[in-house]
Amino acid sequence: MDAFAERAGRELRATGETARKRTAAARDEELTGQEAQIARLAREGLSNPEIGSRLFISARTVQYHLGNIFAKLGIASRSQLSHVLP
Numbered sequence: 001m002d003a004f005a006e007r008a009g010r011e012l013r014a015t016g017e018t019a020r021k022r023t024a025a026a027r028d029e030e031l032t033g034q035e036a037q038i039a040r041l042a043r044e045g046l047s048n049p050e051i052g053s054r055l056f057i058s059a060r061t062v063q064y065h066l067g068n069i070f071a072k073l074g075i076a077s078r079s080q081l082s083h084v085l086p
Contacts, residue, residue, distance in 0.1 A: 029072050035065050038062055042078050
């Protein structure tokens, strides 16, 4: 993975762009209202299709938001939501 990151960095520098470094502060961002709602429903044990039907969004959109939620909270699975959410 490091080789891919280095190559991507070289390509960005060649175009004059730079990559932002992900910092601890970026992970400490607050959840959006939608993300907080999805996180609560996932913590309660609802599946992505069930969450989607309640919020009138697709299961794939729920999965996208869960990925963002996990990154912001520094967790890797739904089972950890109960440990990090009030």
